[in-house]
Amino acid sequence: MNAPARPSAPSTTARRAPQAIHEGFLAHRRYRWAWIAALLAGSSVLLYALDDPWPRPNGGTALGYALGTLSAGLIVWLSLLGIRKRRFTDGPWSLKAWVSAHVWLGLALAIIATLHAGFQFGWNVHTLAWALMMGVILSGVWGVVLYQRLPRQLSDNRATASERAMAAALAESDRALEAAARPLGDREAALVRDALATPAVGRSLGSRLAGRVPRCGTAAALRALPEGDPELAPLRDLLAARSVLLARIRTNARLKTWLQVWLLVHVPLTVALLAALLAHIVSVFFYW
Amino acid sequence: MEPSEELLDVAIVGSGPAGLAAAARAARRGMRHLLLEKTDHLADTIFRYQKGKHVMATPPQLLLRCDLAFEAGARETVLARWAEDAAAAGIAVRHHAEVTEISGTRGDFTLGLADGTRIRAAHVVLAIGTQGNPNLLKIPGVGAPGAPVVQYTLDDPAAFVDEHIVVVGSGDAGIENALGLAADPAQGNHVTLLNRSADFAKAKDANVKALMAARDAGRIAVLTETAPNRLEAGHMVVDTRDGEARLRCDRVIARLGSAPPRAFVEKAGVAFTSAAREAFPLLSPQFETSVPGLHVIGALAGYPLIKHCLNQGHDVIEFIAGNTDLRPADEPILERVFAGLQPARPVDDWIAFLRARVSIFRPVSPLQMRELLLDATVRRYAAGEVVFVKNDVGASLFAIAEGAVEVEIDPGPPRRTATIGEGSIVGEVGLISGRRRGATVRAATPAILVELPRTAALRLIGTVPDAGAEVDRITTTRLLLQIFQSGLVAEDLAPILETARTVTARAGEAIVTEGETGDDMFVIRRGSCTVEKRIGGRPVFLRYLPAGSYFGEMAVLDGTPRTATVRAAIRSELIRLDGAAFRRLFEARPELRARTLAEMAARRALNAFIEERKDRFGSAVDLYSETAAFLVENGLGEATDALLIDERLCVGCDNCEKACADSHDGLSRLDREAGRTFAYLHVPTSCRHCEHPHCMTDCPPDAIRRGPDGEVSINDSCIGCGNCVRHCPYGVIRMDSPPPRKPGLLSWLLLGRGPGPGEPPKAWAKAERARLRTEAPPKKAVKCDMCAGKAGGPACVRACPTGAAIRVSPETFLALAGRRD
Structure with a gap:
């Protein structure tokens, strides 16, 4: 009898908080990594304030070396996310936890590495590494903002349709337009041809980010066809429906492109940072 | 040979795996025997499988003991091997021999054949399976010259080209045949399916969907509410709702089901285990029926698997020949099942022990017990030993053969447990609902438990109706005791349980409707339900009831109208308990009602809360209801x-x-x-x-x-x-x-080799296979x-x-x- 422990009568216990609910990566485990990052950055600031090196705070002091080693370690570990998210090994790891740690520790890194530099900047390979690092962090912040805002818009825009359903609807629209244009004159046929020839989504990154397609044949045909002509009304209706569909497909593509485009900055800058970091460390130890 | 003159040692009816194996054994033993087969070929059921069908050899752990070789393989291979082995053994077969009656007893049976021949035998082995005889298409014109060919099986759908074929019958067999005939448009068949009724209630959903898709694609014509009337040259005349119609027709495939062989078997004097439609003949461990000398083996005895049939064919002849020392082929496996129990006792003793002790095993025949136990685990538990832990996944059923177990209702403190004694079962909720264990169970005393895995337990419930009813009875009793905790004992519930009926609800069907009167109580046996209440004209989702839950108990207690509507979330089975029986119980013991009412205050409080707050429900509740x-x-x-x-x-x-x-x-x-x-x-x-x-x-x-x-x-x-x-x-x-193996992650990341993480594109897989020269x-x-x-x-x-x-x-x-x- 394993029934008794499963009361079907609603009681206060039935109203317990569910065990598993959706929890975003920032809030992962009640902001565990935010606290850890804050602790790390806070204690670095405290140590920096208490430290009184001569002639001035520098990467070469004891605290400077410590903060530098910590920063370098963080940079290498943070960049390993690229491997982690593609290596689907068994084991009790969660990519969400990694991303959470990546974001919060990355933010802490901005403070820790700047303290390591002792606020000394110049036109050299050391400041280059710092600048690249800040670039990576800022692009990461940009990515986090996009990740917070765009998925909801993506879902709203798609409503209940899927990408596949939208593609199928577009193919259906192609067929309907062709059939509707067949009995019409050359001018209308040419307009429909242009509408069908325009790609649903722009080919260039710029047009994808804008969510627009230059010289969209559907829009042009709608403008060119006079309203109120009963013979052309069915064609206009089809074109109007198509433009609504295209707007939805283009918004979908735009949002998806924005969700990815920041990585085009974040990842190459990370590679450059790793190179500059190596140059910084080598130069510090061999040419100081 | 004039069979009617000679007294055979054994007459074997039916040449399926069981009958064929029996004949082969009888031939090898030099017994005077005759294998009677009503068709012109051996093993008709397997013969009628579609061409190339894979024949399975399960259960894998069972040893084969038989004069015919058998391993899993294509239908053709299996049949060819049997024909070869049967010939090598020298069996005597009489084809086109349909046995219409059996009379007599051991030493002197007379079998009457459809053609008037009479055959005498000292023993009879019935191995006629459960298929029975196909129901025939009884309309004028069948068999007339020039009329369409009528057939009752379809061996190879690919054998027919450019024909107008009418399939009669709306069950799975008819639909599958029609789909097979129309599958390849290149065959050019015009396939029409006739269905007397308006829907396809007898067929599997998947088949009906495939049929409708084929109809919509124009590959099959489906005529509903249409019945065949007569056959004419090249045509079938059918009765439709709007009158007669003539269909072009070269061939008729009639799949009208079959008459089960029970009536025939009963006429010979054989007793069955119960009146239930699915019941099997009452058999001794030597497969002997209540008629001495008349044996039943194979599917008719409750063993649909080929391996069982082959072994039983062998064994039954050995028993008839007087080999009483023969141990069943599964004996070594069962010895292992009981190996952990001390003192060592013979398998038959253990089986008798289990049947005597455990209520759900009582209606199970010793033969069925053997099969059931092949997959079972039987072991001793020390007092306090854990049987299973709450929230474990497990769908096996435990039967308590000795000792008792305790169910931890509340780990406490104070710890609350309930004891379940010898002869009962535990773990049945997981079995029924497919969910995690609801409580931790430990052995309360030293105990012997039988663990039946889910498939074996479901087979038991499905094939032995009385065992299924016993499981239902135990489950419902426990649930009722749990609901009406106040001093109620199992004996009080007996009159209520007698009223229990199983009802089925379609997905979305309302089982009780808010505001209606009605005092029956329901227990969800299978499936799940949702509870909703109309508030401000809109249905508000209150909660979800998984299998094993109950509802309707409040009306039982106070006779008020239903406070909410309960719908089946999916197709569900419920046990309905008569409210009148409850009322009689409460009238006889008013103190019980008062106490139960008090204890159920929590559930009532929620309803009161909803009533009181209903004006304040806003869009959030709507969203909740809609999302649910x-x-x-x-x-x-x-x-x-x-x-x-x-x-x-x-x-x-x-x-x-x-x-x-x-x-x-x-x-x-x-x-x-x-x-x-x-x-x-x-x-x-x-x-x-x-x-x-x-x-x-x-x-x-x-x-x-x-x-x-x-x-x-x-x-x-x-x-x-x-x-x-x-x-x-x-x-x-x-x-x-x-797909073939991909290059590693780093070689993709650094060198760009391979398709990268995730499922590789089909094109890459194809190119890679071409490069490696391997087949998919x-x-x-x-x-x-x-x-x-x-x-x-x-x-x-x-x-x-x-x-x-x-x-x-x-x-x-x-x-x-x-x-x-």
């Missing part, structure tokens, strides 16, 4: 564990799909984008591990199992038939062959296995970077739906 309705509509009512994506977090990276593919032979078992969305909650196309998986419905090699973690997965014995794909209502199984492995069914056995749990959830993907059970996500916004 959406989830139920999407089949999550029968899920045990489903993937849900929060679209407010999902960035569309498809890492879940990639992780799935890379953790499973390169094939993804989920489609993130497909599936429906409501209020940012997306139900992707991915297995829900249903309580009662549809995919298991018809898996020939029984390759789909529920695993130790609750996962429903397909093992390597899959033969690629695609039945599960057709049965799954959620489209989460696909047929595919794994055969396609097999591929579905989510919940990453069973992988440390860390499901890869899709672990690989989600934002926390959008979670896996949950219905209770949790229906609560989740309530907490959103």
Whole structure:
């Protein structure tokens, strides 16, 4: 009898908080990594304030070396996310936890590495590494903002349709337009041809980010066809429906492109940072 | 040879695996025997399988003891081998010999054949299976010259080209034949399916869907409410709702079902175990019926598997020949099952012991017990030893053969337990609902428990109706005792349980309706229900009731109208208990009613709370109700564990799909984008591990199992038939062959070799196979296995970077739906 422990009568216990609910990566485990990052950055600031090196705070002091080693370690570990998210090994790891740690520790890194530099900047390979690092962090912040805002818009825009359903609807629209244009004159046929020839989504990154397609044949045909002509009304209706569909497909593509485009900055800058970091460390130890 | 003159040692009726094996043994033993087969070939049931069908050899652990060789393989191979072995043994067969009556007793049986011949034999072995004789198409013109050919089987659908074929019959056989005939348009067949009624209630859903698709595609003409009237040259005349119509027709395939052979067997004087339609003949361990000298083996005896049939054919002849020392072929396996028990006793003694002690085993024949125990575990438990732990996944049933167990109702403090004694069962809720264990169970005293795995337990319930009824009785009694805790004992409930009836509800059907009067109480035996209440004209979702829950008890107590509507979330089975019987109980013991009322105050308080607050319910409650309705509509009512994506977090990276593919032979078992969305909650196309998986419905090699973690997965014995794909209502199984191995991650990352993480494109797989000069492995069914056995749990959830993907059970996500916004 394993029934008794499963009361079907609603009681206060039935109203317990569910065990598993959706929890975003920032809030992962009640902001565990935010606290850890804050602790790390806070204690670095405290140590920096208490430290009184001569002639001035520098990467070469004891605290400077410590903060530098910590920063370098963080940079290498943070960049390993690229491997982690593609290596689907068994084991009790969660990519969400990694991303959470990546974001919060990355933010802490901005403070820790700047303290390591002792606020000394110049036109050299050391400041280059710092600048690249800040670039990576800022692009990461940009990515986090996009990740917070765009998925909801993506879902709203798609409503209940899927990408596949939208593609199928577009193919259906192609067929309907062709059939509707067949009995019409050359001018209308040419307009429909242009509408069908325009790609649903722009080919260039710029047009994808804008969510627009230059010289969209559907829009042009709608403008060119006079309203109120009963013979052309069915064609206009089809074109109007198509433009609504295209707007939805283009918004979908735009949002998806924005969700990815920041990585085009974040990842190459990370590679450059790793190179500059190596140059910084080598130069510090061999040419100081 | 004039058989009627001679007294045979044994006459064997039916040349299926059982009869054929018996004849082969009799021939090898030099007995005077005759194998009577009503058709012109041996093993008709297997002969009638479609061409090339894979014949299974299960159960794998059973040893084969027979003069015919048998291993799994194509129908043709199996039949050819048997024909060869039968000839080598020198069996005597009489074809076209349909036995119409059997009379007499041991030493002097007379068998009357349809052609008037009479055969005398000292012993008779009935191995006629359960198929019976096909019902014939009885209309004028059948068999007339020039009229369409009428046949009752379809061996090879590909054998017919450019024909007008009418299939009569709306069951699975008819639909499958029609689909087979129309499958290849190149054959040019014009296939028409006739159905007397308006719908296809007898057929499997999957078949009906396939038929409707074929009709919509113009490949099959489906005529409903149409019956055949007569055959004419090249035509069939049919009666439609609007009068007669003439169909062009070269061939008729009639699949009208068959008459079960029970009446024939009973006429010979054989007693059955019960009056239930599915009951089997009463048999001794030597397969002897209540008529001395008349033996029944094979499917008719309750053993549909070929291996059992072959062994029984061998054994029954040995018994008839007087070999009383013969131990059944499964003896060594059963000895192992009981090996852990001390003192050592013979298997038969243990079986008798179990049947005497355990109530659900009482109606099971010793032969059926043997089969049941092949898969069972029987062992001793020390007092205090844990049998299973709360929230474990497990769907096996435990029978208490000796001692007692205690169920931990509340771990405390104070700890509360309930004791279940000898002869009863435990763990049946998991079996019925397919859910995790509801409580921890320990042995209360030193105990002997029999653990039946889910499939064996379900087979027991399905094939022995009285055992199924006993399980229902125990389950319902426990539930009632739990509901009406106040001093009620099992004996009080006996009159109520006598009123129990099983009712079936379609998905969405209201079982009780708010505001109506009615005092029956219901227990959900299978499936699940939702409770809703109309507030301000809109239905508000109150809660979700999984299998094993009850409702309607308040009306029983105080006779008030129903306070809420309860609907079946999916097709469900419920046990209905008569309210009048309850009333009589409460009238006889008013103090019981008062106490029960007090104890159930909590449930009533919720309803009162809702009533009081109903004006203040706003859009949040609407959203909750709608979200819950959406989830139920999407089949999550029968899920045990489903993937849900929060679209407010999902960035569309498809890492879940990639992780799935890379953790499973390169094939993804989920489609993130497909599936429906409501209020940012997306139900992707991915297995829900249903309580009662549809995919298991018809898996020939029984390759789909529920695993130790609750996962429903397909093992390597899959033969690629695609039945599960057709049965799954959620489209989460696909047929595919794994791609070749990809280069490692780093060589992709650094050198750009290979297709990268995730399922490789088909083109890459093809090119890679061409490069390696290998063939694609055969396609097999591929579905989510919940990453069973992988440390860390499901890869899709672990690989989600934002926390959008979670896996949950219905209770949790229906609560989740309530907490959103």
